[in-house]
Structures are given as C-alpha cells and as structure tokens.
Amino acid sequence: xxxxxxxxxxxxxxxxxxxxxxxxxxxxxxxxxxxxxxxxxxxxxxxxxxxxxxxxxxxxxxxxxxxxxxxxxxxxxxxxxxxxxxxxxxxxxxxxxxxxxxxxxxxxxxxxxxxxxxxxxxxxxxxxxxxxxxxxxxxxxxxxxxxxxxxxxxxxxxxxxxxxxxxxxxx
Numbered sequence: 451x452x453x454x455x456x457x458x459x460x461x462x463x464x465x466x467x468x469x470x471x472x473x474x475x476x477x478x479x480x481x482x483x484x485x486x487x488x489x490x491x492x493x494x495x496x497x498x499x500x501x502x503x504x505x506x507x508x509x510x511x512x513x514x515x516x517x518x519x520x521x522x523x524x525x526x527x528x529x530x531x532x533x534x535x536x537x538x539x540x541x542x543x544x545x546x547x548x549x550x551x552x553x554x555x556x557x558x559x560x561x562x563x564x565x566x567x568x569x570x571x572x573x574x575x576x577x578x579x580x581x582x583x584x585x586x587x588x589x590x591x592x593x594x595x596x597x598x599x600x601x602x603x604x605x606x607x608x609x610x611x612x613x614x615x616x617x618x619x620x621x
Contacts, residue, residue, distance in 0.1 A: 455511040456486055465537065472540065477607045481545035485550060495541065502533040534562050 460479060465472040486493050496593030503526070510524040524532075546558040 452490070454490060455492045455493070455494065457494045457496065458486070459481060460495065462498040462500045464497065465502065467505075469496070472502070476537075476540045477543045477548075479541065480548040482547040483545050484554070487549060487554060488552060488554060497529065497537055497541070499533040499537055502537060503530050506532050531562060537561075538562065 458479075464479065465475045483493055483495065507524070507526060510529060514521040514523045542558045542560045549556055549558070556562040
C-alpha cells in the first residue's frame with residue numbers, strides 16, 4: 451500500500467534523564483523508526499522534552515548565579531527551544547545513519563515549532579502534572595509555548611483537548 455503515514459510520539463521519559471541515556475535511547479528509537487520507513491511508511495515524529503528542558507534551565511540558572519555580573523538566566527522559552535533543537539538534531543542524525551546503514555536514502559528533517567495555547571484555559575488553575583511556575587506564567591502571559599511537549603504538558607494533559615496548532619517534526 452502506498453502513502454501509508456504514521457505518527458510516532460516519543461513520550462515524556464522516552465530519552466531518559468541523562469545525556470548518555472538520551473544518546474542510547476535515540477539510537478533505539480532510530481532503529482524502530484527506520485523499520486517503519488523500510489515498511490514504506492511516511493513517518494512524522496513528535497517528542498517531549500520534559501527532563502531535558504529542566505536540565506538546561508537548571509544549568510543556565512546555576513551559570514547565571516555563579517557569574518551574576520555578566521550572565522543572565524535564560525527564559526524557559528529559550529531553554530525549551532534549545533532542548534527541542536538538540537533532541538531533533540540527535541534524532542535526525544541517528545535516523546539518517548540508520549537509514550543509510552540499511553541502504554535507504556531519504557531526507558530526514560527537523561522542524562522547531564511553537565504551539566499556541568489558550569492562556570485563559572481554566573485548567574491552568576488545577577494542573578495534573580508538575581510544571582515550573584515560570585513556564586505556566588509564560589504560557590498564560592503570551593498564549594504560546596515553543597514546542598509540542600509544553601503544549602502537551604500544559605494544555606492537552608490538563609484539559610484532554612488538543613492544542614490549537616501542533617506542527618510535528620517530519621521524516
């Protein structure tokens with residue numbers, strides 16, 4: 451069958467909580483995704499970044515604390531974009547390498563996205579998962595987050611509804 455399309459959602463802890471775990475788990479995901487490509491699926495990947503964005507935010511905050519005269523804390527939106535970018539980069543490279551090893555020559559791309567979230571959603575008053583107050587305040591103030599995982603964490607899991615806009619990563 452031609453034009454088979456599948457969405458692969460790599461959840462909150464799919465990559466682990468340390469960089470070495472992430473490298474190992476990205477390779478495992480790449481094998482499974484390459485299996486789908488080999489089976490003639492068009493694959494769309496979306497992923498969470500909960501532990502990774504937290505690690506980046508903590509590191510940036512500590513760095514600013516140690517050098518307060520010329521360093522500032524990075525906003526959560528920037529830390530989110532950093533984690534989305536490097537996870538996408540790692541996935542893209544691992545998938546491309548796995549495909550090439552199988553003799554499959556397809557383009558693999560990473561797209562960094564922003565997600566619009568309703569800042570007035572009543573669910574913000576009763577979150578069901580842990581979140582930083584900074585992220586919640588940012589979303590309520592600006593009405594968007596910079597990656598799918600934040601929308602999933604802040605909007606979908608709280609309300610059971612889909613975000614307004616969620617363009618995924620494409621393979």
